Amino acid sequence: xxAADSEGPKDPGIRMFRRERSIPLQGSAAALxxxxxxxxxxxxxxxxxxxxxxxSAQVLSAAPDGVPLAQRQLHVKEGxxxxxxxxxxxxxxxxxxxxxxxxxxxxxxxxxESDGSIMVYWHALDSGDAPxxxxxxxxxxxxxxxxxPNIVLSEELAGHQTPITDIATEPAxxxxxxxxxxxxDDSGSLCVWRSGPEFTLLTRIPGFGVxxxxxxxxxxxxxxxYGNGQVHLYxxxxxxxxxxxxxxARAICALNLAPEVGKLLSxxxxxxxxxxKLSRSPQNGCIEVExxxxxxxxxxxxxxxxxxxxxxxxxxxxxYDLTEILRFGSV
Amino acid sequence: xxxxxxxxLFLNLGGEMLYILDQRLRAQNIPGDxxxxxxxxxxxxxxxxNDIIMTMFNRKFMEELFKPQELxxxxxxxxxxxxxxxxxxxxxxxxxxxxxxxxxxxxxxYQVLLCPRPKDVLLVTFxxxxxxxxxxxxxxxxxxQVDETFRQLTEVYGAISAGxxxxxxxxxxxxxxDLHIRVSIFLKDRVQNSNGRFVLPVSGPVPWGTEVPxxxxxxxxxxxxxxxxxxxxxxxxxxxxxxxxxELYGDRVLKLGTNMYSVSRPVETHMSGASKNLASRTxxxxxxxxxxxxxxxxxxxxxxxxxxxxxxxxxxxxxxxLFTTDEEEExxxxxxxxxxxxxxxxIQATQDQQQNEELARIMGELQxxxxxxxxxxxxxxxxxxMDEL
Numbered sequence: 001x002x003a004a005d006s007e008g009p010k011d012p013g014i015r016m017f018r019r020e021r022s023i024p025l026q027g028s029a030a031a032l033x034x035x036x037x038x039x040x041x042x043x044x045x046x047x048x049x050x051x052x053x054x055x056s057a058q059v060l061s062a063a064p065d066g067v068p069l070a071q072r073q074l075h076v077k078e079g080x081x082x083x084x085x086x087x088x089x090x091x092x093x094x095x096x097x098x099x100x101x102x103x104x105x106x107x108x109x110x111x112x113e114s115d116g117s118i119m120v121y122w123h124a125l126d127s128g129d130a131p132x133x134x135x136x137x138x139x140x141x142x143x144x145x146x147x148x149p150n151i152v153l154s155e156e157l158a159g160h161q162t163p164i165t166d167i168a169t170e171p172a173x174x175x176x177x178x179x180x181x182x183x184x185d186d187s188g189s190l191c192v193w194r195s196g197p198e199f200t201l202l203t204r205i206p207g208f209g210v211x212x213x214x215x216x217x218x219x220x221x222x223x224x225x226y227g228n229g230q231v232h233l234y235x236x237x238x239x240x241x242x243x244x245x246x247x248x249a250r251a252i253c254a255l256n257l258a259p260e261v262g263k264l265l266s267x268x269x270x271x272x273x274x275x276x277k278l279s280r281s282p283q284n285g286c287i288e289v290e291x292x293x294x295x296x297x298x299x300x301x302x303x304x305x306x307x308x309x310x311x312x313x314x315x316x317x318x319x320y321d322l323t324e325i326l327r328f329g330s331v
Numbered sequence: 332x333x334x335x336x337x338x339x340l341f342l343n344l345g346g347e348m349l350y351i352l353d354q355r356l357r358a359q360n361i362p363g364d365x366x367x368x369x370x371x372x373x374x375x376x377x378x379x380x381n382d383i384i385m386t387m388f389n390r391k392f393m394e395e396l397f398k399p400q401e402l403x404x405x406x407x408x409x410x411x412x413x414x415x416x417x418x419x420x421x422x423x424x425x426x427x428x429x430x431x432x433x434x435x436x437x438x439x440x441y442q443v444l445l446c447p448r449p450k451d452v453l454l455v456t457f458x459x460x461x462x463x464x465x466x467x468x469x470x471x472x473x474x475x476q477v478d479e480t481f482r483q484l485t486e487v488y489g490a491i492s493a494g495x496x497x498x499x500x501x502x503x504x505x506x507x508x509d510l511h512i513r514v515s516i517f518l519k520d521r522v523q524n525s526n527g528r529f530v531l532p533v534s535g536p537v538p539w540g541t542e543v544p545x546x547x548x549x550x551x552x553x554x555x556x557x558x559x560x561x562x563x564x565x566x567x568x569x570x571x572x573x574x575x576x577x578e579l580y581g582d583r584v585l586k587l588g589t590n591m592y593s594v595s596r597p598v599e600t601h602m603s604g605a606s607k608n609l610a611s612r613t614x615x616x617x618x619x620x621x622x623x624x625x626x627x628x629x630x631x632x633x634x635x636x637x638x639x640x641x642x643x644x645x646x647x648x649x650x651x652x653l654f655t656t657d658e659e660e661e662x663x664x665x666x667x668x669x670x671x672x673x674x675x676x677x678i679q680a681t682q683d684q685q686q687n688e689e690l691a692r693i694m695g696e697l698q699x700x701x702x703x704x705x706x707x708x709x710x711x712x713x714x715x716x717m718d719e720l
Contacts, residue, residue, distance in 0.1 A: 228538075
């Protein structure tokens with residue numbers, strides 16, 4: 001059965017979002033996946049943005065209208081090695097008692113206070129690997145104290161054989177401080193974990209020969225974006241595929257969620273950003289999805305996209321070679 | 332980043348270099364019987380291409396190239412192409428060499444950016460190799476060398492996963508980041524905007540293995556499809572009807588990497604206005620010494636495997652100008668924006684005397700035995716070029 005286009009506004013003249021003031025960057029964004037991290041600080045009337053340029057990453061703060069306030073550049077920790085290493089990801093981890101800024105590279109994992117001012121922890125990754133340079137697929141779990149640098153590696157999870165591409169977490173329903181987690185890898189496999197004193201593997205979702213670059217978790221729904229432009233929605237507890245969206249014509253580079261309303265954002269190298277609405281059928285609890293909005297960022301290979309508020313009324317985009325963060329707000 | 336990127340980068344840039352040199356040599360081509368002693372003939376052109384291709388595909392050199400290693404900087408790589416371009420009787424001034432390198436890099440950047448799948452960069456490489464084989468049809472020995480490289484590519488990259496190809500693509504794009512030189516042939520064909528950025532079309536065939544966007548399929552717990560919904564995705568895509576061939580011979584389907592130059596379409600570059608990202612560019616050129624030392628190790632290894640044919644007897648070195656006139660070339664040299672200078676590596680600056688001597692010896696083989704006829708501006712001598720910073 002094929003249903004006709006079920007988009008909300010029937011009049012194509014009505015746009016849901018419009019371009020707002022861009023934020024200039026000191027260095028262009030690198031062509032990495034998930035290359036935009038956003039930390040929303042509504043209490044301080046601030047939004048923080050993190051973008052990887054290559055050997056450096058930029059962390060900056062902006063007012064609600066997009067006026068940039070402060071910025072800082074971070075680099076990979078110095079060490080012996082062949083050439084200047086590149087940063088692979090910059091990401092804020094929001095924990096119950098503190099927020100950490102995490103910088104990853106082939107050399108290791110660096111953790112900073114949320115504004116990037118002080119490095120509180122450094123974990124070196126084995127550089128003695130064979131020159132084939134593959135990452136091991138291990139997931140490292142750190143115990144983070146409420147304050148200070150006493151961060152300890154507490155667990156190494158084995159579940160993947162190829163490099164990890166993305167990790168998503170969500171506070172588990174009805175339990176304090178305990179999160180469920182999804183990890184994705186280069187071969188397209190996903191692992192769903194339940195946390196506790198130790199992490200337990202709940203289910204494994206096999207790949208199909210295409211990398212899974214980005215993953216999100218919301219109310220028991222796993223959303224995964226793949227290199228062939230598809231977005232899949234799975235039931236987290238069972239790993240069953242419920243929905244397959246032919247969303248993009250090129251590899252997906254980022255997925256993001258606005259948890260208050262269940263809005264999902266997908267961005268890809270095909271220059272498009274799409275916004276979807278996730279829900280569950282009141283009758284049988286099955287996952288449902290609706291396409292809400294499509295945004296074409298002309299001639300830009302998008303590499304990162306994130307909502308800037310929990311209700312999904314604004315989002316930001318980065319693109320390869322672009323020296324600004326593009327912002328979009330609801331009309 | 333990926334340690335398997337260098338062979339693809341080198342071969343594709345080399346391929347573009349050959350297209351450009353071939354076009355320029357044809358444009359300056361004079362029929363053999365009418366040519367003066369200092370003008371290019373068809374025989375000269377074929378010889379130059381032969382010599383360069385033979386040097387490029389030298390077995391020892393290829394062995395070094397295919398070793399897993401990180402990509403080195405643009406200026407380290409530029410040194411290799413300087414040497415390659417001078418593997419024959421042809422000589423290029425600094426300004427022409429700069430322009431050649433600009434064109435090569437922008438062309439391959441365009442090809443990588445527009446590859447439908449990351450794996451398609453291999454098809455682009457095969458397009459270049461197919462064309463290279465066309466240049467040396469009359470030389471079975473060199474043909475064999477190119478086929479051997481083909482076999483090596485298939486062996487190394489045939490087993491690589493889609494994820495690793497994605498990483499290779501990202502590594503290549505990192506190498507080309509912030510390069511926005513406007514190329515007139517791209518501007519005319521409307522594949523590049525006037526701000527130097529490439530046009531990314533939202534129509535045409537989707538990559539092989541990707542479905543046309545616009546469909547949502549829903550499944551029940553048994554995995555049966557229960558509903559289909561269409562949505563407006565905004566592009567104008569169609570299904571890909573054929574996959575390109577990865578065999579030694581075959582229809583590559585993809586046009587990226589084929590020769591876009593011809594005698595009637597001259598090669599020109601415009602230097603973009605001062606780049607806004609001066610900060611990021613200067614950071615790369617002020618590389619600390621330990622980095623330069625690693626790069627020199629790399630160069631010594633790689634170029635040690637290059638066998639340069641030394642001209643036998645008193646043969647002149649013919650100068651090729653990539654610009655329309657000598658005056659234009661001289662003007663380009665003087666007016667090249669500071670932030671776009673390639674700052675070729677100064678081999679005298681390192682502390683390691685032994686390694687320095689080895690590299691100096693290799694570089695010394697490039698010394699021209701006889702001065703070219705035309706008047707020169709800046710030194711043709713590669714060593715002299717090396718000492719300029």
